[in-house]
Amino acid sequence: MLLAELARTSREVAATSARSRKTALLAELFRGTAPAEAPVVITYLAGRLPQRRIGVGWSSLAEPVPPAGAPTLTVAQVDAALTELGAVHGAGAQAGRRELVERLLSRATAEEQEFLVRLIGGEVRQGALDAVAVDALAEAAGAPAAEVRRAVMLGGSLGAVAERLLADGPAALAGFRLTVGRPVLPMLAHTAKSVGEALDRLGPCVLDEKLDGIRIQVHRDGPVVRVFTRTLDEITARLPEVVAAALALPAERVVLDGELVALDPRGRPRPFQQTAGRVGSRLDVPGASGALPLTPVFFDLLALDGRDLLELPTAERHAELARLVPARLLVRRRVLAAGESAAAEEFAAAALARGQEGVVAKALDAPYTAGRRGTAWLKVKPVHTLDLVVLGAEWGHGRRAGRLSNLHLGAREPDGSFAMLGKTFKGLTDRLLDWQTERLRELAVEQPAWGVLVRPELVVEIAFDGVQRSSRYPAGVTLRFARVLRYRADKSAAEADTVAAVREFLPPEGNT
DNA sequence: TTCCGACAGTGGGGTCGCAAT
DNA sequence: ATTGCGACCCCACTATCGGAA
Numbered sequence: 001m002l003l004a005e006l007a008r009t010s011r012e013v014a015a016t017s018a019r020s021r022k023t024a025l026l027a028e029l030f031r032g033t034a035p036a037e038a039p040v041v042i043t044y045l046a047g048r049l050p051q052r053r054i055g056v057g058w059s060s061l062a063e064p065v066p067p068a069g070a071p072t073l074t075v076a077q078v079d080a081a082l083t084e085l086g087a088v089h090g091a092g093a094q095a096g097r098r099e100l101v102e103r104l105l106s107r108a109t110a111e112e113q114e115f116l117v118r119l120i121g122g123e124v125r126q127g128a129l130d131a132v133a134v135d136a137l138a139e140a141a142g143a144p145a146a147e148v149r150r151a152v153m154l155g156g157s158l159g160a161v162a163e164r165l166l167a168d169g170p171a172a173l174a175g176f177r178l179t180v181g182r183p184v185l186p187m188l189a190h191t192a193k194s195v196g197e198a199l200d201r202l203g204p205c206v207l208d209e210k211l212d213g214i215r216i217q218v219h220r221d222g223p224v225v226r227v228f229t230r231t232l233d234e235i236t237a238r239l240p241e242v243v244a245a246a247l248a249l250p251a252e253r254v255v256l257d258g259e260l261v262a263l264d265p266r267g268r269p270r271p272f273q274q275t276a277g278r279v280g281s282r283l284d285v286p287g288a289s290g291a292l293p294l295t296p297v298f299f300d301l302l303a304l305d306g307r308d309l310l311e312l313p314t315a316e317r318h319a320e321l322a323r324l325v326p327a328r329l330l331v332r333r334r335v336l337a338a339g340e341s342a343a344a345e346e347f348a349a350a351a352l353a354r355g356q357e358g359v360v361a362k363a364l365d366a367p368y369t370a371g372r373r374g375t376a377w378l379k380v381k382p383v384h385t386l387d388l389v390v391l392g393a394e395w396g397h398g399r400r401a402g403r404l405s406n407l408h409l410g411a412r413e414p415d416g417s418f419a420m421l422g423k424t425f426k427g428l429t430d431r432l433l434d435w436q437t438e439r440l441r442e443l444a445v446e447q448p449a450w451g452v453l454v455r456p457e458l459v460v461e462i463a464f465d466g467v468q469r470s471s472r473y474p475a476g477v478t479l480r481f482a483r484v485l486r487y488r489a490d491k492s493a494a495e496a497d498t499v500a501a502v503r504e505f506l507p508p509e510g511n512t
Numbered sequence: 513t514t515c516c517g518a519c520a521g522t523g524g525g526g527t528c529g530c531a532a533t
Numbered sequence: 534a535t536t537g538c539g540a541c542c543c544c545a546c547t548a549t550c551g552g553a554a
Contacts, residue, residue, distance in 0.1 A: 019519085019550050047520095055530090057539050094531060094538090123521090127549090131519055190517095191545080214542065231541075273526060276542055280528045375517075398521065399548085406523070425523050426546050465544085470525075478525065481544055 001037050003078055003108065004071035005029065006044055007115035013045075014126040022128045026136030035167035039159025040079045046133040046158055047124035050079065054086035054120070056097055061117050065105040073107050078116070125398055130158060137162055143170035151176035153185045153371035178308045180221045180253045183228040185371030187257075187300075189360055192378040195348045198361035199341055201378060205361045206318065207347050208299055209332040210379055212357035213261035213275045216296060220246040220254050238283055242296045251324055253305050257368075258298035258331070268355040271507060273468060299331040302368060314376070315364040335364070348380065355507070357381055357465075383463050384505060386411070386479075386497045387488055389418050390458040393440050394451035396425070396433075404437040404451060409462060409482065411475060411499045418456050419475040419499050426483035427463070436487075459488040459496050467505035475499045477506060 009029045013022045026045055033041045043050045081104045088096045105113050118124050134152055138145040143165060151161045155176040164172040178184060192198035199205065215230040216239075225243040227236045236243065242260065262270040262278055269275075270292075278292045301321040302309055309317050315335075322330060334347045348359045358381035366376030388409040396405030406425040410418035428436070436458075443454035463485050470478035479502075 017549075053540060055539065059538065089530085091531075125521080127520065129520065212543085229542075233541075272543065277527055280526090280542070282529075373518080396522075398523095400522065423524060424545095426544095429547065463545090468525080472525075480525075482524075483545055 001033060001041060001075045002071055003073040003075055003112050003115070006041065006075060007112050010045065010115055010124060010126050011111070013128050017127070019128075019132060022126075022132050023136045023139060026128065026133060027139035030137055030140035030162070030166070033166065035163050037075055038162040038166050039157075040075050042133055042137060042162040043159050044075070044119060045128075046130045047119070047122070047126070047128075048130075049082060049119065050159060051082050051086045054082050055088065055093070056085060056101055056120055058121055060094075060098055060101055061121060063102070065102050065113065067105075067110040067113050068107055069109070071109050071112060073112060077107075078104070082120075123398070133158060137165060141165045141170060143173060147173050149371075154178050155182070178255070178303055178310060180255055180303055181219050181224065181226060183217055183219070183226075183232040183234075184255070184302065185232065186215060186217060186230055187369050187371070187377065188373040189377035189379045190373060190375055192361070192380050195344050195359065195361070195380050196341055198378040198380055199336065199344055201375070202361055202363045204336070204338060204364045206314065206333050206335045206364060207344055208360045208362060209351045209354075209356045210358040210360050210381065211259040211261050211297055211331070212269060212272045213259045213297075214279045216242065216258055216260045217302075218242060218246050218254075218256040218258065218296065218298075220249065220252075220256075222252050223247070235279065238279060238281065239294065240283070241294055245296055245329060249324055251305055253303065254301065254324065255303040256296075256298045256321075256325070257300035257302060258296050258329075260294050260296050262292050263295050271468065296329055297331050298325050298329055299333075300368060302370075310368045310370065313365045313367065314362050317368065352382065381465060383465065385461055385463050385485065386502060387459050387491055387495070388421075388462050389456045389493045389496045390436075390440070390454060390460055391418060391420055391456055392451060392453040393436070394423075400425075400433065402437075403433045404440050405433065406451075407436075407460065407484070408453075409460070409479070410456060410496075411502050412493070412496050413499055416494070418493070418496075419473070421470070421473045421475040421499070421502060422478040422482050424462065424479075424482040424484060426481075428484055432484075432487075456493050459491040459493060461485040461488050466507075467502055469506070475502065477502055 009025055012025050016022060040050055085097055085100050108116055134149050135145050138148040151173045152158050155161050161176060217228045219226045225246045226234060227239050227242050228234055260279060262275040264270055278294055301317050304320055336344050351359050358379060361378045363376040388411055390407050391410040392408040393404035394406040396403050406423050408420055409422050410420045413419050440452055440454050443457060444452040445455055446453040462482050464479040465481040467477050468480055470476060
């Protein structure tokens with residue numbers, strides 16, 4: 001198949017807003033796709049590369065290359081070129097990659113180049129990613145969408161399902177089931193504003209402590225243990241303590257869902273930055289972070305000795321988990337009968353007092369819905385707010401092009417100046433974007449290519465989850481997950497919160 | 513007819529490994 | 534030694550479509 005066909009379909013998909021029409025366009029292309037080509041074609045049109053990482057980003061794609069006159073590039077040729085790119089390592093790698101990128105782009109027409117650049121850059125912007133591709137695949141193969149989706153979740157790979165489905169038809173779906181050793185997309189949670197709201201929405205439920213660490217999925221098949229992240233990357237080699245914990249379990253074949261955290265000597269969670277640093281470190285490179293021990297804390301059980309537990313209700317999976325895993329490695333949880341809202345509040349407060357991030361409420365009767373952000377899990381975290389000053393803003397991209405989007409936030413210093421301590425683009429409606437674009441232009445004192453710097457006059461109320469240390473900002477601190485709640489027209493910059501007030505939110509110094 | 517679940521899009525900060533400077 | 538880039542960890546929120554109620 002020619003790359004030009006993909007580029008044209010992608011453009012047509014981007015041009016329509018109707019999801020049903022996007023699905024139909026993709027389905028039409030998939031019908032004309034040979035099974036052998038399907039893994040690459042469908043992955044591209046879901047906005048991703050089968051290679052995952054190829055070492056090429058925006059900076060390597062910036063230079064324009066004269067386009068080819070006529071489309072001759074095939075999808076298979078592109079895939080081969082990108083595989084070759086990903087294999088370039090060692091001294092001279094950057095120059096080598098640059099040359100390969102240039103050679104590939106020179107074989108593409110202008111339209112193909114545009115598609116390739118967006119694909120490699122990770123921004124296809126066609127309003128259709130995995131979910132739409134799955135629906136289109138189902139339509140093309142004449143299979144129920146729900147069954148295709150389930151096969152993809154359990155098989156872990158859209159490409160593999162596409163190939164088998166196009167080759168063998170709907171009967172091939174039965175071959176994709178939970179397999180120990182092969183990762184499954186994890187179930188995700190929605191947010192509730194309060195414990196009370198979560199209880200109202202769920203009915204009978206269990207409250208779990210929410211740990212601020214790295215999500216892990218642990219597979220043990222006899223003596224073989226594999227550990228995967230939320231995005232199904234394997235990190236087994238970095239986690240000998242997790243492997244040991246899995247091997248110590250009184251079962252031969254298990255799939256566990258949990259969170260990985262670094263604890264201090266008193267058993268309190270260390271800051272997320274420390275956990276993430278340790279998980280990101282290779283152990284064969286000696287370093288301080290490698291010495292920081294990690295503790296896996298499990299909260300769900302997906303498979304046990306040949307049994308697939310995904311369809312079991314939460315309460316039964318939890319009961320199996322509690323029989324299998326020692327209490328030390330089990331998440332703290334509290335089952336709530338109807339009306340036990342006081343007990344729920346008490347449990348949540350205790351979790352925070354122990355230094356945890358919050359709680360997750362889980363419906364007792366729900367199955368494990370792999371890969372979905374179902375409404376059966378609701379997380380509740382405390383939200384803090386500050387009134388900060390807008391110091392500047394950056395021009396947005398995509399649907400925010402032409403509007404000032406990403407706000408630079410500052411807090412007041414004792415001398416009356418303002419120290420920048422983060423940015424945010426979240427929480428803004430289209431109307432607010434229009435308003436702030438106009439207002440910030442009026443206040444602009446400098447207009448660099450990326451946006452504007454303004455007189456520090458506008459005050460915004462910012463919600464955030466916490467404050468962490470930062471080497472990037474002059475204040476030495478930054479906000480975690482900052483988002484705009486509203487502009488404070490009633491407040492002047494001189495009334496904004498101070499850097500000292502922001503530092504108050506830092507967690508107490510631990511012994512590190 | 514209205515409501516609401518699911519999705520895509522828009523990016524944030526931190527940290528690592530690796531290659532270039 | 535330091536810097537820049539790519540990748541991946543954590544994540545919130547709004548707009549939109551289309552099926553459910």
